[in-house]
Amino acid sequence: MPPYHHGQLRTALLEAAERSLRESGAEQLSLRELAREIGVSHAAPRRHFPDRQSLLYALAETGFARLDTQLRAAVAEAGEGYVPQLRATVTAYIRFATDDAALLELMFGSKHRPGAERVVAASGPAFTLMDELIVRGQAEGRLAAGDPERIGIVMFATMQGIATMINTGLVRPGLLDDLAETAVEQFISGPRESSARSG
Amino acid sequence: MPPYHHGQLRTALLEAAERSLRESGAEQLSLRELAREIGVSHAAPRRHFPDRQSLLYALAETGFARLDTQLRAAVAEAGEGYVPQLRATVTAYIRFATDDAALLELMFGSKHRPGAERVVAASGPAFTLMDELIVRGQAEGRLAAGDPERIGIVMFATMQGIATMINTGLVRPGLLDDLAETAVEQFISGPRESSARSG
DNA sequence: GCAACAATGTAGGCGGTGACAACAATGTCG
DNA sequence: CGACATTGTTGTCACCGCCTACATTGTTGC
Structure with missing residues (x-):
């Protein structure tokens, strides 16, 4: 099972976001969905990016x-x-x-x-x-x-x-x-x- | 008080939407908000436009x-x-x-x-x-x-x-x-x- | 070595949205 | 006048972004 702290969450978010952006555009990009993909809670991205x-x-x-x-x-x-x-x-x-x-x-x-x-x-x-x-x-x-x-x-x-x-x-x-x-x-x-x- | 049927809802929606689009862009345009402005229920626009x-x-x-x-x-x-x-x-x-x-x-x-x-x-x-x-x-x-x-x-x-x-x-x-x-x-x-x- | 603190993640909730279904009022036409 | 289509309403669902309170982990000074 994954550790409490992801460790590379910021990088992981950027990578996932880049892919999502390319595939479905900025409009469709959802912070919660990225969090799910990466396997962290829905509020975790907030620590690295204050808002969308x-x-x-x-x-x-x-x-x-x-x-x-x-x-x-x-x-x-x-x-x-x-x-x-x-x-x-x-x-x-x-x-x-x-x-x-x-x-x-x-x-x-x-x-x-x-x-x-x-x-x-x-x-x-x-x-x-x-x-x-x-x-x-x-x-x-x-x-x-x-x-x-x-x-x-x-x-x-x-x-x-x-x-x-x-x-x-x-x-x-x-x-x-x-x-x-x-x-x-x-x-x-x-x-x-x-x-x-x-x- | 307004009649049950608006009568010109489709036109009113288009006008309100045009203004909203110009002022705040397509991303910000909200069907529910348009409905509120016009004074109809949030689901009324659906009769004229199946989706956003x-x-x-x-x-x-x-x-x-x-x-x-x-x-x-x-x-x-x-x-x-x-x-x-x-x-x-x-x-x-x-x-x-x-x-x-x-x-x-x-x-x-x-x-x-x-x-x-x-x-x-x-x-x-x-x-x-x-x-x-x-x-x-x-x-x-x-x-x-x-x-x-x-x-x-x-x-x-x-x-x-x-x-x-x-x-x-x-x-x-x-x-x-x-x-x-x-x-x-x-x-x-x-x-x-x-x-x-x-x- | 440990206590205080910062950094990072979690859980839950709020108001908002689009989409949908069931129902109500009104217009139309045989 | 009654059947039917049209158009609005209410209520609900899942999802979203943002916020607060709390939990865990890493770091640093004593």
Whole structure:
């Protein structure tokens, strides 16, 4: 029989919650159900997460850390050229976003809510990475000139929108790579020599 | 005292639900609370909506109808030129999406779920409108060539993404018009003569 | 070594919810 | 006017999040 103290309850909760989130979405996630799965009493989670929202925030936080890791890995693998790096980033972002739709929604939805300071902080690195990529693209003249903020926002919005459309079933997941490529082409300026995949 | 039969309960529920959705989001919407507001018993809504989800679907349905109306009105006001019409559509879409964020989320989230056939049908006109606009743009050579489906999806995704970013607080609502313009510029090909608003 | 204390888990209860069933009032139509 | 469908009501169930009081275990200072 299990010991009185679980010992790793916080970790166990996060793992179970992550799975539940992926399988059934944030709405369906129930603290009591997680407790049952793990085999502790229904009030035990309270010791580690004062309320349901704080558990969701914790998930969003780790989500941003994972996103940052994956984006950096993608850039590292992409070689030196700007366009390949941009393409790799866009693809990696959309892949992350569609691999765990509910997590992405949680990450985005959490940022503007009160009490989510830690989530905002956790989102920093990933956003910085993408920001730098855009600023660099403009400096190198690969992206359209103009207000860097606006161009960057629109470009980020495009990635985000593609992810949303795949997640909601409006677009087949198989189109992911093609759409990422199309998006990159739209935003790359200058001669479209080798970057185009045929048209 | 009120009569035994309310008489307009279905309509009253939809109105109250719409307001609740706008003010507090779909998650917070409670059938019992709506019933209390209207002044009927907690089980009365069941006669008109078998469960909570079906009420949400109904809201999504009317949402698509309203979206279609607003898009057509925007196009009609925009005059003859292609670029002004495109800009008007993009702006109108984002305005609709940010005016009632929770409704948009509901409309999008409902489409791919089982039992939402009516929602899918209701979304037809608005999507057709945008589709035609894109096809026309390609025919007139104002949009990039290439697979029309892909270009259209990416463009739609950009609108959707901008709306999401405003809704989640990542972008100030005041930037709406500028971002819509920036997006249009990105997708318009050829000489950017009069369409640019300065840069 | 042990007493005080902090950390962590348990038991029970409160008000809320959606879903369901049985019943009551009202409208409709042969 | 009586049968029937429609629409509300009451009551109940299981579930949820949150809270309080209590039990067990780990830690630390004397």
